[in-house]
Amino acid sequence: MVETRKLAAILIADVVGYSLLTGADEEGTLARLRSLRSDLINPTIGIHNGRVVKRTGDGAIVEFRSVVEAVRCAIDVQRGLAERNVGVPDDKRIEARVGIHLGDVVEESDGDLMGDGVNIAARLEGIAKPGAICLSDDAYRQVKGRLDIAVSDLGLIELKNIAEPIHVYSLEVGKPALAKPVMQPKRAKPKDRLRLALLSAGIAALVILAAAGAWRFSGANRTGTVAPNASAPLAAQRLSFVVLPFANLSGDPAQDYLADALTDELTTALTRIPESFVIASNTAFTFKDKPVDAKAIGKDLGVRFVLEGSVQPNGNQVRVHAQLIDADSGAQLWADQFDTARADLLQMQDEIVARLAHALELKYVDLAAARLKRTPAANPAAEDLALQCYGILLKNGYVSKEADAGYRLCEQALAAEPNNVHALTVLSVKFWFPVALGRSADPKGDLGRADELVSRALALDPNFAGAHVVRANILRVQGRLDDAIAESERALALDPAHVDAYGTIGGAYTQLGQFENGLEFTDKAIRLSPHDSGLIYWYADKASDYIGLGQYDQAIEWARRAVAVDPNDPSAHYVLGLAYAFLGQDDKALEEFDKAIQLTPQGSSVNAYYREKANVYFGLKQYDEAIAWARRTIALDWGDWGAQAVLIAALALTGQNAEAQEALQRYLALPSGGPRTIAEFKASSAQYEKPNSNPGINDFFKRRTEGLRQAGMPEK
Numbered sequence: 001m002v003e004t005r006k007l008a009a010i011l012i013a014d015v016v017g018y019s020l021l022t023g024a025d026e027e028g029t030l031a032r033l034r035s036l037r038s039d040l041i042n043p044t045i046g047i048h049n050g051r052v053v054k055r056t057g058d059g060a061i062v063e064f065r066s067v068v069e070a071v072r073c074a075i076d077v078q079r080g081l082a083e084r085n086v087g088v089p090d091d092k093r094i095e096a097r098v099g100i101h102l103g104d105v106v107e108e109s110d111g112d113l114m115g116d117g118v119n120i121a122a123r124l125e126g127i128a129k130p131g132a133i134c135l136s137d138d139a140y141r142q143v144k145g146r147l148d149i150a151v152s153d154l155g156l157i158e159l160k161n162i163a164e165p166i167h168v169y170s171l172e173v174g175k176p177a178l179a180k181p182v183m184q185p186k187r188a189k190p191k192d193r194l195r196l197a198l199l200s201a202g203i204a205a206l207v208i209l210a211a212a213g214a215w216r217f218s219g220a221n222r223t224g225t226v227a228p229n230a231s232a233p234l235a236a237q238r239l240s241f242v243v244l245p246f247a248n249l250s251g252d253p254a255q256d257y258l259a260d261a262l263t264d265e266l267t268t269a270l271t272r273i274p275e276s277f278v279i280a281s282n283t284a285f286t287f288k289d290k291p292v293d294a295k296a297i298g299k300d301l302g303v304r305f306v307l308e309g310s311v312q313p314n315g316n317q318v319r320v321h322a323q324l325i326d327a328d329s330g331a332q333l334w335a336d337q338f339d340t341a342r343a344d345l346l347q348m349q350d351e352i353v354a355r356l357a358h359a360l361e362l363k364y365v366d367l368a369a370a371r372l373k374r375t376p377a378a379n380p381a382a383e384d385l386a387l388q389c390y391g392i393l394l395k396n397g398y399v400s401k402e403a404d405a406g407y408r409l410c411e412q413a414l415a416a417e418p419n420n421v422h423a424l425t426v427l428s429v430k431f432w433f434p435v436a437l438g439r440s441a442d443p444k445g446d447l448g449r450a451d452e453l454v455s456r457a458l459a460l461d462p463n464f465a466g467a468h469v470v471r472a473n474i475l476r477v478q479g480r481l482d483d484a485i486a487e488s489e490r491a492l493a494l495d496p497a498h499v500d501a502y503g504t505i506g507g508a509y510t511q512l513g514q515f516e517n518g519l520e521f522t523d524k525a526i527r528l529s530p531h532d533s534g535l536i537y538w539y540a541d542k543a544s545d546y547i548g549l550g551q552y553d554q555a556i557e558w559a560r561r562a563v564a565v566d567p568n569d570p571s572a573h574y575v576l577g578l579a580y581a582f583l584g585q586d587d588k589a590l591e592e593f594d595k596a597i598q599l600t601p602q603g604s605s606v607n608a609y610y611r612e613k614a615n616v617y618f619g620l621k622q623y624d625e626a627i628a629w630a631r632r633t634i635a636l637d638w639g640d641w642g643a644q645a646v647l648i649a650a651l652a653l654t655g656q657n658a659e660a661q662e663a664l665q666r667y668l669a670l671p672s673g674g675p676r677t678i679a680e681f682k683a684s685s686a687q688y689e690k691p692n693s694n695p696g697i698n699d700f701f702k703r704r705t706e707g708l709r710q711a712g713m714p715e716k
Contacts, residue, residue: 003107005107006107009064009100010063011050012059012061013059013096021091039635040634044076044077044636048064048070048072048073063113067139067142067143076635081096096130099123099124103121105118116162124159124168128170132171136168149173240305241276241304242305243278243308245288246259246266246320248311249311249312255313257387258318260285262311264281268497271495278496280528280529282532283301283531292308294327295329298327304327307322308323308325309321315342318341321338343384382416385423386410386426389422390422392406398433403430428474432446432474435450465495484504484505488504488505502528506525510541510544510548515549523542536572537571540558540572540575544575546558556580559572559575559578563576570597583694584695607636610636611629618700621703626646629643645708648708648713649704660710661712677716678714
């Protein structure tokens, strides 16, 4: 017998209380276990490149090429089991214990594995709590620092028949990792802002794509994009402005946040000049620390006036210098100097813009006596902490180690002043953003906490546009799209330059299937911020709208533009794949979906890409592939009704009637989701069955309906 010795990551799992479960209800337990294997366990092992070495009735021994893949697989399975156990009586729940070890094993000619590597993994599984994963020290070292769940150090444990004690760690799936100690944040290279990627259905679903629910606290970001094949700038409007990032003259880079915050406030204040057009600060910040050529900037952005200046903090005082330049001639039109207490810096923008307007003989809505005047901060030190927090997040994104340090500053601000509006607003992002990214262990609780924080902010200052945009995005995550649009419109009434409000409205209209409205608001966002770091997602939104309108050539053009902006962004490849699929170019569609899967970072969702592969294979009548990819999708997201429908239909059309009926019953038992009758499925697909559609699209929906009906889906 030929034997091979090698190093391998071994995962061993079994069902908790299997004998009791089968003793009480053998037939039901075995049926549920078979369903879990086909819909969750096997697809998840495949996703993470595992090899099932041996099944043990209620468990399995699985080999992986890396510990990282083994742990990811174990976490996904445990999360999937937890989701399926919701509402199930305790005595009927199927729970698992998992042990993982990295060690030396002997592989026999038949593929079986033996040796200490297997033995230790088996003993680790035996001591794991239900729903938990136990790792040896050798395995834990490979994933240390990469986990966003709670880890318990169990110390050295003597395991049965293992010569030496093993240091064991337990992963508590469903519990978030403990916050790390706050370190002084390092200056980092600016990063593109994070995006809420609500990637919805595609060929088989009502919503094509809700890409990039863009968000920033006040609208600034440090990096930008130069659009390939960008159209020439529009002619400058009579009262068109850009506020360039004010320079920090303190000599201390840590004070940049003051200059950046004033730049944001001035951008908003300029919009209060009637009939003015102001470039969003997202694009303005792409000129930070670059030589100023007012003529070139004016031509590039299509604006007539350039406002620039500097901020010089000195103890508790700040001196601000501002000047207005004519972009046509390069001449200075106005300049002035302002001195204020540091705590009153963000109250100064109205005075600066009022003097500027007076110099240009323009009318300005003086907010000093208007209802929109913001109340000065009650605690200047707390306000300063909140602004520092905001500055860190702008530079480093909203989910990162540096962001954690930033959030801690906001928490300190609230400890000093519980009614600090900026801190309340930013902290709400800490809770809702992971939900949007699919990384929250408690989505309902986190959204509730986020809504509580931003609601407090709006109760204190109902005229803070940034808080309205945050709440709009929370509503969008909750699927309350009409409310999200209304909240964004409130933000625009307060701050017409808040580009993210336009982006949120455009994306929400796309999700609602109102594609022309989606185009209108997305185009406004692009005009306001033509070098925005989120340009890729606005291009993707436009591609999605053109798909919805049946203008597939236009969709491919805008999707290609999105890919050209950043070839490493998975959502751009995703929407390009959708456009190819609707045009009937299936090979190209599959290629783009594969790229999206490969480019998706660890911890982010890939189920939308899996689902679209299932749809394409269904359209090609390659039903075995469609079933496999649908099951992979469902393993990641049990509630994905598009994948559920394809799975049911494909099983029925291939004569697997018993499995199709079982899958249908599981789908209909879901607490909420998509269509539940043939009539509802037909209604959901009607908007995509257009006279100019690729004939394959209409055939796809016809065969899907046929399969669902064959499986027993109710007609009405």
